[in-house]
Amino acid sequence: MPIPGDDKFSAWRLCIAPMMKRTDRHFRYLLRLISPRARLYTEMITTGAILYGDRDRLLAHDEMEHPLAVQLGGSDIGDLTAAAGIAAAYDYDEINLNCGCPSDRVRSGRFGACLMAQPALVADCVKALRDSMAASMTLSVKLRLGIDDLYNYPYFRDFVGELADAGCRLFHVHARKACLSGFSPAENREIPPLNYDWVYHLKRDFPDIGVVLNGGIVRPETIRRHLSRVDGIMVGRHAYADPFAVMRYDRMACGDVIDPTTRSEIVKRYLPYIERERLRGVPLKRMSRHLLNLFKGQPGAKRWRRHLTHHGAAENADTEVVSEALACVSNPRAGPA
Secondary structure, three states: OOOOOOHHHHHHOEEEOOOOOOOOHHHHHHHHHHOOOOEEEEEEEEHHHHHHOOHHHHHOOOHHHOOEEEEEEOOOHHHHHHHHHHHHHOOOOEEEEEEOOOOHHHHHOOOHHHHHHOHHHHHHHHHHHHHHOOOOOEEEEEEEEEEOOEOOHHHHHHHHHHHHHHOOOEEEEEEEEEOOOOOOHHHHOOOOOOOHHHHHHHHHHOOOOEEEEEOOOOOHHHHHHHHOOOOEEEEOHHHHHOOOHHHHHHHHHHOOOOOOOOHHHHHHHHHHHHHHHHHOOOOHHHHHHHHOOOOOOOOOHHHHHHHHHHHOOOOOOOHHHHHHHHHHHHOOOOOOO
């Protein structure tokens, strides 16, 4: 049955987090075959990469991926507005500003989680983006609960409040602090304790803004509990580690109205996409790597991964490799090695 909630933010009931080296256009296309209603996000793309790099490689996507958001990394107002304008020309539905990534490289570029120490600067960025964006596009911010010593609920609340006053109406909150010294990005995803209560409290304090909860959401059965307190949930690494589970997330978050499908059917529907991309010169391994975890926990999963890994890297590898790997799962005792 459908989940009750505020229709204004229903499009964000289920989101797939931006993940470096994971949520490229090939993985997003695969996810769209699994979940018709999840909101998809690009990897973080720096403003410099968009302004001076290969824009088509960074921003091109398939129409099927909508609703789709691009996450920007940057803090220079001119660069942000210029990059957002370019992204708008690629027909993205949402611009998401990264204020949550704790990596050293991001911090040295003066964006990501370190921006939580500069609320006035971020508010200026938000206002400039909001003023320059088309009314049909959504502006959102992804952030943490705080950083280092700037970790208390009043600071977190006031930071969000300042951005809301500047024109941002949607926030994706990773429910942990970020430790900018001594922790790696991976440790920052695991070691700081989760604090969902602050995110719930934020929604109570700002009932008119959208609040999407991120962090530690693994079991689908917890989704409805979260959605009774916030507007949406965002799933990250687990969606990549077990992409088929996203179908269960979709049903729990949005209501059980999608047609059921199988892992094998998803692969067969992905094959025409692979064929199109191979004709464009894209190596099979850029797509097949996203398929490795599709059969997680199923008989033949090891042979599936082994075949894709060993044969998918060949320069001339094509859909035949994937079809052969599928035989490993359909008949795990007799499939090709």
